Amino acid sequence: MSFSVEVEELCLIIRSTGERGEDGHVSVTFRQLFETYVTISNKVVGILLRARKHGLVHFEGEMLWQGKDDDVIITLLE
Structure with a gap:
């Protein structure tokens, strides 16, 4: 898996498992991300x-x- 594909996949996981904050950014805890991503x-x-x-x-x-x-x-900035 190439670098860009891995990073893209990580961002997709954050986007799909996280919660959107008042600032519009999606965030997850490291635990949530680790348990999903492992x-x-x-x-x-x-x-x-x-x-x-x-x-x-x-x-x-x-x-x-x-x-x-x-x-x-962990906050997704894009």
Whole structure:
């Protein structure tokens, strides 16, 4: 799977599982995303980092860890 396909798929998952906030952006917690995405790929954190680098998503912190960061909000920016 190419980089762009993985990032596109990640954004689709956020869009379909997240909730739209008052600002119009769709957000999910890391736990929600991880639980949904783990059946598709175990590379979710790496894909999230690439998506953030390209300005597609936002979340606090440098790295996300399952368990510790379950409540971190991931926001789709596109």
